[in-house]
Amino acid sequence: MAATIRDVARQAGVGLGTVSRVLNNSPLVSPVTRKRVLDAITELRYSPSQIARSFASGKTLTVSAIAPFFTRPSVVERLRGIESQLTASGYSLVVFNVETVARRDACLQDISRHDRCDGVLIISLTPREDELLALHEAGVPVVLIDTSAAGMHGVRIDDVSGGELAVRHLIDLGHRRIGFVGDSIEQARAFNFTSSRDRHSGYRQMLAAAGIALRPAYQRHGVHDRYDARILAHELLQLADPPTAIFAASDTQAMGVLEAARDLGRRVPADLSIIGFDDIDVAEYLGLTTVHQPLFMSGQRGAELLLRIIGGEAQESPSDVLPIELVVRGTTAPPSA
């Protein structure tokens, strides 16, 4: 059916190795021979088999990315960064979408079987001790995006500082009653997510630094989506002494808070200030004040780093920390009371 390297060799009247050399741009071929081979290739419409090539060389020119809930805007944006970098380097991207804990574990196990891909990018999922060990033992190049782990390369932001940044903004505006809406503790633990937890730490630290007492009732946790966030915000707003501002651990959750405010007739930001996190695409549309993080860049940098590791370049910095930035839009203002 399809022409093989042998056909090309025969057609060009050269040896098999010579064709291979031409394919791999080896300089050890005379211009005349090269042309003859090239002509044979065009004539036969020959195209080298990638699988055979991978098999013989041991390199697949493929990278896997494991992402939880890859429909989340923040994740998609990271993936776009990854894909762009990979494509530029001639690599392909295999995507694994993780929506259950079982699949999380399965994916993390599977990649210890170093096949099919030259390296792995793990987004937002932090490997556990045993998984770390297996990964190390397997020797698969791995780069973590949006997390970090001992002895692993990674690209991330400082979520604690991010939480502090958000809450400091609210405090600076004069707020003292500040609520928090973040990820469900159980779910975060099951998937081993860390960002909401760390942003929550930043929240607590900043309140403490400002001498504001922590109120358990002000801190709510639910599934990472609009619906749960909306419910939690309802609870918060119907407290006898409701917060005047709410820090949501993500823009998606901030959208739920926004809905709750609308439901209850609270004006934003007059009656309630809301700040999110991530600065996803719709944040600008909604005029949402948030903490910006370079999502696309995180993917790009992560892929770049992984490619360097695959290429054998030893990397010093275990974890690359990207800058974050407060973006003030229309959902935060001084408290009216």
Add this chain to the structure above:
Amino acid sequence: MAATIRDVARQAGVGLGTVSRVLNNSPLVSPVTRKRVLDAITELRYSPSQIARSFASGKTLTVSAIAPFFTRPSVVERLRGIESQLTASGYSLVVFNVETVARRDACLQDISRHDRCDGVLIISLTPREDELLALHEAGVPVVLIDTSAAGMHGVRIDDVSGGELAVRHLIDLGHRRIGFVGDSIEQARAFNFTSSRDRHSGYRQMLAAAGIALRPAYQRHGVHDRYDARILAHELLQLADPPTAIFAASDTQAMGVLEAARDLGRRVPADLSIIGFDDIDVAEYLGLTTVHQPLFMSGQRGAELLLRIIGGEAQESPSDVLPIELVVRGTTAPPSA
């Protein structure tokens, strides 16, 4: 380094083929032998090389998806459907993101070189005549999603009907001055997108059927994003005799129209009705009236169909047409004037 099938055979004291049979769940192995092999596998921590396996069998257990602008919510949702179906069948998904015409052409050419993957899913991009020929000649199984082409399998909706559905809703409400905001003609042609074009046809046909004259000034085209749509809607609304309703060819573009209305102080739906298309996630959040299409299902069905074709099951129906549905929310109402 890593154990091979040969090591396992030696360890278990059996032949090479027997190990292979066990790996492939062949029933032609006695329980005793099977157990011995399985034990050897665990002992050696053996894991078969996928690349070698692909090479020998000719099957890669991998499917490629080519998607334009894969950060668009509608595309992501389709990809999620694809991934879910593929994963359930033990296949991996390689993603190609197309954001330029050059890359569109390159991707479509590349897949004619039937390597690395067992089949291809093409989202929203319609192959041209010559590309169709090359694809056919290469014999790569292909399924089109959100488009169709002669002799190609596909999963799609009827965009013309969708456009009619949207416009009929506006007419039923009493609107006569109905604007249209859709994709740039040049861009659509360059990428060979068809959905906006077809929805526009539906718009024209429905107006004609209702005896409403087409007004060129009411029909605007721009890049498929919020920003351009916003500008176009501005133009529309500042006409001497502005439309009382606007049909946007996608929810994303409807968001831009919504912004324009906000900019100009037009109340929605009192002063201006807006209807979108796709029913992406935020549509519900925004209370946007729109035409719902089963995005996730399109991916799922497409992948399922492709897998069947790869499996050698001849398929009759060239194109699977999914149902669409009008979803009335808060952005449409009878005209006030």
Add this chain to the structure above:
DNA sequence: CTGTTAGCGCATTCAC
């Protein structure tokens, strides 16, 4: 039921 054999298409040694 099981062991043996022959490639899959290419990269990578080697000799020449």
Add this chain to the structure above:
DNA sequence: GTGAATGCGCTAACAG
């Protein structure tokens, strides 16, 4: 510079 020879790890077809 070039051609020929080996083997990557596995599946499939064949004898037993």
